[in-house]
Amino acid sequence: MMDSYHFETLAIHLGEEPDFFEGTGDVVAPIHLSSTFARERLDEFPKGYRYSRIANPTRDVLEKKLAALEGAKYALAFSSGMSAETAVLVALIRPGGHLIAFEDLYGGTKRVLDLFKKKYSIEISYVDATKVEEVVESFTPKTTLIWLESPTNPLLKLCDLEAIAREAHKHNIKVVVDNTFATPYFQNPLEFGVDIVVHSTTKYINGHSDCLGGAVVLSDDDLYEELSFIRKSTGGVLSPFDSYLTLRGLKTLAVRMRQHQENALKIADFLESHPKVAKVYYPGLKSHPQHELAKRQMRDFGGMLSFEIRGGAREAQRFVESLELFLLATSLGGVESLISIPAKMSHDYLPPEERKRLGIEENLIRVSVGIKNAEDLIGDLQRAFERI
Numbered sequence: 001m002m003d004s005y006h007f008e009t010l011a012i013h014l015g016e017e018p019d020f021f022e023g024t025g026d027v028v029a030p031i032h033l034s035s036t037f038a039r040e041r042l043d044e045f046p047k048g049y050r051y052s053r054i055a056n057p058t059r060d061v062l063e064k065k066l067a068a069l070e071g072a073k074y075a076l077a078f079s080s081g082m083s084a085e086t087a088v089l090v091a092l093i094r095p096g097g098h099l100i101a102f103e104d105l106y107g108g109t110k111r112v113l114d115l116f117k118k119k120y121s122i123e124i125s126y127v128d129a130t131k132v133e134e135v136v137e138s139f140t141p142k143t144t145l146i147w148l149e150s151p152t153n154p155l156l157k158l159c160d161l162e163a164i165a166r167e168a169h170k171h172n173i174k175v176v177v178d179n180t181f182a183t184p185y186f187q188n189p190l191e192f193g194v195d196i197v198v199h200s201t202t203k204y205i206n207g208h209s210d211c212l213g214g215a216v217v218l219s220d221d222d223l224y225e226e227l228s229f230i231r232k233s234t235g236g237v238l239s240p241f242d243s244y245l246t247l248r249g250l251k252t253l254a255v256r257m258r259q260h261q262e263n264a265l266k267i268a269d270f271l272e273s274h275p276k277v278a279k280v281y282y283p284g285l286k287s288h289p290q291h292e293l294a295k296r297q298m299r300d301f302g303g304m305l306s307f308e309i310r311g312g313a314r315e316a317q318r319f320v321e322s323l324e325l326f327l328l329a330t331s332l333g334g335v336e337s338l339i340s341i342p343a344k345m346s347h348d349y350l351p352p353e354e355r356k357r358l359g360i361e362e363n364l365i366r367v368s369v370g371i372k373n374a375e376d377l378i379g380d381l382q383r384a385f386e387r388i
Contacts, residue, residue: 007185008254010068015061016247029061031244052240054232059243065250066205066215069184070197073219076227077243081180081200082108083236084214088196089113089145090234091226092174095120098142102129102159104152104358107347109178113147129159130290136167143171149178150189151294154306154342154366155359156181156281158290161297165193180204180333185257187298195220201238203333204303206249207256211242256335259371260303266374267367267381271307276385278308278363304332306342306366313362315388316341320365322384325377332368337377340366 005013018025037049049055059077066075078084093099093116101113103126117124125138129148146168150158165175176196177189183204189197199205201213216227231237238246261284268282280287283294284301294301309316320328326339330346340346343355343362350360369377 007069011065011253012251014068015064029058029244029247031240032057033240053235053237056237056240056243058240058247059238062238062243062247062250063215065247066184066199066201066217069250069253070179070217071188071190072197072217073221074224075215075217076224076231077201077238077246078214078216078231079236079238079242080212081198081202081214082112083234084198084200084216085109085178086112087227087230087234087236088176088198088216089116090230091223092145092176093120093122094144096122096142097144098123098125098140099145099147100125100127100135100138100143101147102149102152102157103127104155104157105147105149106153106178107342107349109147109149111349129164130157132160132163132167135159135164139167139171139173143173146173146175147178148176148194149181150187150297151181151283151302151304153181153304154281154346154364156283156288156304156306158283158293158297160293161189161194162192165195169193181302181304182298183253183257183302185254186261186300186302190217190219192297196223201246202331204257204260205253205333206246207253207334208245208249209331209334209336211245213238213242213246256371257300257303260369261300263371263374263377264303264305264367264369265301267369267378268305270378270381271305274385276310276388278310281306303369304367305369306364308361309363309365309388311363311388313341313343316363316365318388319384322387323380324383325372325380326367332366334368335371337370337372338368342366 016029035052063075063077127134127138129135168175174195177194179197180200180203197217199215201215265284268285271277272280282305320339326337329338342360
């Protein structure tokens with residue numbers, strides 16, 4: 001019965017029905033801090049639990065909710081988004097194999113992909129995945145995986161998830177999508193045939209910048225068993241306390257995302273009309289090259305945007321250091337508003353020539369729009385423009 005409810009209701013109630021926890025009537029899932037669970041008999045485990053690295057009741061509730069909100073059978077919670085990504089790569093990469101990746105990816109993802117490339121002699125083709133034909137042209141007999149973000153970090157590019165998944169499955173290639181920017185509230189990649197969704201739950205799903213976490217969401221039974229084994233063996237599990245914090249944040253995901261979206265669109269409109277802004281990257285703007293695709297495969301456009309300030313690195317630095325309400329910090333997706341310069345922060349791992357080729361210039365500024373009053377945020381931006 002619970003599965004038939006809407007997103008907001010599932011986010012609050014699923015897995016936390018008052019009679020779920022031993023009939024105590026808990027409205028909120030308790031934090032099961034125990035690292036191990038006693039048994040009366042050698043081969044019998046109370047309610048299936050024996051050790052928290054393998055399974056934990058608090059983490060189980062979070063995983064049940066994440067799976068339901070993404071329209072999946074399974075979810076696995078990890079200690080960080082990068083530990084989630086690493087587990088997927090361990091499961092799907094073969095020595096000497098080949099994978100295809102969107103060229104515009106989070107710098108940390110590229111870092112771990114390069115690590116696998118060096119350790120396992122794999123080939124990686126970075127392509128402009130906004131063009132389905134470029135993805136297809138990169139297929140080889142050794143290709144096992146396509147790694148995508150949509151929207152991407154930091155240029156907010158989108159790719160046609162359904163078309164790419166359809167072509168990939170003709171060749172028995174798995175498709176992974178990082179859905180961190182869109183969240184399950186605005187986009188469900190599994191609906192378009194994607195095999196695996198990954199999240200940094202540190203970001204919007206938790207939404208309060210107070211714990212790290214990651215998740216892998218999927219419906220494939222065999223892959224789930226393999227990923228469960230990898231997580232159990234390597235130990236990158238989300239702690240009970242961080243599971244609790246993420247559960248608490250997840251309950252307000254819908255209302256937060258609506259406010260992130262409303263504020264982001266107002267700020268994108270403001271920036272696009274400002275004389276000191278050269279270009280704005282936001283899927284909700286009609287000027288965005290994939291605006292129609294965004295309307296088709298997303299329910300709304302999210303709270304992330306980027307823009308190029310006129311000038312160069314000096315102007316960008318002076319601008320971000322002049323703000324009061326936008327905090328200069330790495331990360332995104334919290335209720336506060338954060339601002340960063342990708343070339344110096346999230347994507348400083350990439351060589352300068354590679355950043356330039358991708359369009360990540362030193363005057364590119366990424367904004368995680370929070371849920372503060374939009375007029376206050378726009379006023380803060382305007383004052384910073386006046387100071388440069």
